[in-house]
Amino acid sequence: MTERFGPEHLEAWRRDGGVSIHDFFTPEEVAAVVADFELVFGRTEGAAEGVNKKKQGEVGKFNPAQFATLETGPFECSTALNLIGVHPALVSFAKQALRADHVHLYQCQAWAKFTGDADYDQPFHTDFSNHTLTVPSEDAHLNAVTILCYFSDVTDAHGAMHYVARTDSAKVAGPEASLNKDPEAHRALQEALRPYEQSSAAPAGSAFPYSIDVYHRGTNMTAPRGHRYAVMACFKAASNDAIAFHAWAFHHTKPWARIFDNATPEQLACFGVPLPGHAFWTELTLQRAQLRYPGWDLTPYREALVLAA
Ligand SMILES: [Fe+2]
Incomplete structure (x- = not known):
């Protein structure tokens, strides 16, 4: 696999809290994920015109319609969308960004936005309040990295996420200012x-890693009949109990065999599955796991068991 990002991207992520990386995914990978988006969401076009619920000079607001087409996998589709969140290049970026040997994918969602479905304009906010019960660490490695991946061309008419580099927001306020619900303080912060x-506007195949203390906001979809296909993959160091979002087993009714039957042990480890050679794996746990996922190739786990014997 050719390098899809360089040290300059890691440096920019560390400094600014967010960085746009073009051509992160190949055109073939993008096409396969797009086909899955079309299958899962069942549509490719929005309305002729966007909706704008704001009065003159007003900042955007969160509203439930913005999240109506935000879905958590696994999905009834190919491996393209089901495994994109644990693409080796994303895992590699997360490991290097967080300086961790092992990382967990603690949130992964597919978000299809369509012109006219909602006024997608949001106020500036930070994401830490639903990724941790406390506050972001001063040390970026103790936090997390969210990687926003675009699988359609995203211009400012297609709801490109807007953000403020940490070096700039530091002149205004820390991330905790987003907790202040006083309307006047909120307006002043905005x-x-x-x-x-x-703007994070970028062609299909781009990735935008950002941190949980970075101010950003969704923007409205105004392109006639426009759509925006995005995946958000959030990683933390595997040992970090302070950060969480999904408990994967909570989503146990979803088609997990799509992932287990096709993922590598390293990819499964991102969901918390013990690696081959871990003490968890015994003859009995292997038998039980095979029963739960008949199509899962447990060879590497079995081989590690034999080696350890
Ligand atoms: Fe956000």
Whole structure:
């Protein structure tokens, strides 16, 4: 696999809290994921016009319609979408960004947005409040990395996420200011961040890793009949109990065999499955696991068991 990112991207992520990486995914990978989006969401076009619920000069608001087409896998589709969140290049970026030998995928969602489904404009916010019960660490490695992946061309008419580099937001406020619900403080924060706003607009196949302390906001879809296909993959160091979102077993009714039957042990480890050679694996746990996932190739786990014997 050719390198899909360089040290300059890791450095920018560490410094600014967010960085756009073009051509992260190959055109073939993008096409396969797009086909799965079309299968899962069952549509390719939005309305002729966007909706705009804001009054003149008002900042965007969160509203439930924005999240109506945000889905958690595994999905009834090919391995392309089911395994994209644990693509080896994403895992490699996460390991290097977090300086961790082992990482967990603690959130992974597919988000299809369509012109006219919602006013997707959001206020600036940080993501830490639903990724940890406390606050972001001052040390980025103790936090997490969310990698927003675009699988359709995303211009500013296609709801490109906007963000403020950490070096700029530091002049305005820390991430905790997003907790202040006082309407006047909220408006003042939005106004103060606005001059520093940058767009993550990028072609299909781009990745945008960002941190849980970075101010950002969704923007509206205005392109006629437009769609935006995105996947969010969030990684933390495997040993980090302070960060969480999905408990994967909570989603046990989803088609997990699609992942187990096709993922490598390293990819499964991102979901918390013990690696081959781990003490968890015994003759009995292997038998039981095979019963649960008949199509899962347990050879590497069996071989490690034999080696350890
Ligand atoms: Fe967010």
